Amino acid sequence: MTTSRTAALSALNDIDPSLIPGVYRIENTxxxxxxxxxxxxxxxVYPHEQIYGDYVTVQDYVDCPPRQLYDYLAQTRSLEEWTGSLRGFTETDEAGLWLAYDRMGNDQTKIYTRTVANHEAMTVDYHCAWDQGAHLWMIYLIRVVDAQVVLDKPGSVVLWTNCRHPFYDHNPFPETAPADRTTWVGDLWDMFAAGHLIELHNLKAIAEYRHANGLPVTPEWMQ
Structure with a gap:
């Protein structure tokens, strides 16, 4: 028995196309x-809210071997070097949970960070929160890609995405905030794209300098 090529396709055969009119494929378009x-x-020209309202993604090429760059980013304390405002990292009594201060809030704004890294995929996710470490809801998603694969040249491509968690719009733990702080991290959302790109350029400059000068991309004090 001969079956036509169209009839043999299983994709979307389980759904009546009229039930999902927003799907456009070569079969119906x-x-x-x-x-x-x-x-x-x-x-x-695109409205800022349309591009950066719910998600912020920045990316750049870094002239540094991808595995070395990944290893650097996987060290939580690297954030003290390449971010604009996270300083004074110390590990808490809870393994893998670090306490630092986000100077963007004020000198008393604590930020808690746990790094979730995947060696094979070269993903580094920073799970963070201002003021308290019980619920880490600020998630910074970073992937390091081998530039040889995607750009046909040595080095790395870094992709960094943030999602607009509902807590950015209101502080869910006001009782843990410093009494004199007037700024909430979500107040800065509209500046995330520009601010994160500046920080990504910091990462690029630091990693490229160390690599070009034969220095360990991850300094000994971090290891």
């Missing part, structure tokens, strides 16, 4: 229709 949709979505 002609190339001309698809091109018209894409062109209609393009803008010369």
């Amino acid at each position: 002609s190339p001309a229709e698809g091109t018209a949709m894409v062109v209609d979505m393009l803008r010369s």
Whole structure:
């Protein structure tokens, strides 16, 4: 028995297309229709809220071997070097949980950080929170990619994404905040993209300098 190529496809055969009208595929959208949709979505200027309202992603190339860069980022204390304001990291009594101070809030704003890293995938996720360490809801997602694979040259590509957790809009633990602090981390959300790009450029400058000068990308004091 011969089965047609279309009939043999299993993709989306379990759902009536009328139930998901927002899905556009070559099976229900002609190339001309698809091109018209894409062109209609393009803008010369995009509203800040449309691009950075719920997610912030920054990326850059770093002239440093990916594994060395990953190993550096996987050290929580590296944040003291390349971030703009996290300082004074000390490990708490809870293994893997670090306490530092975010000078962006004020000198008394504590920030707690736990680093969740995957050696094989070269992902480094920083789970953080201002003021308290019981619920780490500020998640910084970082992936290091081998530039040889994606750009055909040695080095690394760093992808960094933040998601707008609801707690950015209100402080869920006001009782743990310093009494004299007037700024909440979520007040700064509109500046996250620019601020994180500055920090990514810091990371790039530090890693590239050490690599170019034969220095360990991760200094001994971090290891």
